[in-house]
Amino acid sequence: MKMEPRAGRPRASSRETLAEAACELFLEQGYEATSVADITQRAGVSRSSFFNYFSSKSDVLWTGLDERIEQAVAALSGMGTDATGEAVRDTLLHIVRDFAPDPLALALRNAVAMGLQEELVTDTGIRHARLAAAIAAAATSSGIDVIRADILGAAQAAAVLSSLRVWAEHGAGQGSPEAVLRESYAAIHDLPWGT
Missing domain, CATH: 1.10.10.60 (Homeodomain-like)
Known part of the structure; x- marks a missing residue:
């Protein structure tokens, strides 16, 4: 109808x-x-x-986050040899800071009802890969070996995207994705920035 x-x-x-x-x-x-x-x-x-x-109907969901990821990627690439774990984590916190409920939060919370499960897996993977590569590049620029940099990039990018998903699933009006991301940093404490 x-x-x-x-x-x-x-x-x-x-x-x-x-x-x-x-x-x-x-x-x-x-x-x-x-x-x-x-x-x-x-x-x-x-x-x-x-x-x-929007360039596609999936962009309706992702535009707000994509703008934030783009800003983070630019900030990470600008760090050069001065990249530190703290600076990278602060940059990643800006992605989720003051993140208001939006179409993506609604989609994450209602993925089954909207029939979006597969679409979200694919689209999240694209954002994860982009963010992980930027984090890994910052790590290698600061002197970290490539494998460790790739692991750091993958873990920290996963923490960002997972924190948004968990926040949305619990009800975007409750708490903040920044608080969830800060908690997730503790889960990857075994992957310190330095050697």
Whole structure:
């Protein structure tokens, strides 16, 4: 059943309206059954408006986090030989700091209802690989051997993404992903930055 755009709904921005419409539809009919045309019709905007903000329907979920990861990757690459474990962890904390409930948090919490389990595994893997590579590069720049750097990168990237998932699954309004990430650092204490 196709629903008409809601009259009188305040439109904060087309981007937010599109994200809200997409999440509603993912919950109602599932991710796979929802097309970009469905989203734009629900939001009351054109298809070209959708592609002004998102390159695909999965981007609706990931855009906010991707911007934060991009900033972290730039900060990590700028550290050079001065990279330390503390500086890297601080940079990673910025990814989750003040992370408000958004379409990704909703999707993580409602993955089964939205039919997103496989999509989230794939998309999380892409973000994990990107972040892990940037952390590993910072580690090798500071003089850590490649294997240890790869392990550090994989563990710390997993901690970031896992903290967001756990926070969302427990209810995004409870606690903060930053607190969950700080707790996860204790779980990887056997992988100290130095030798």
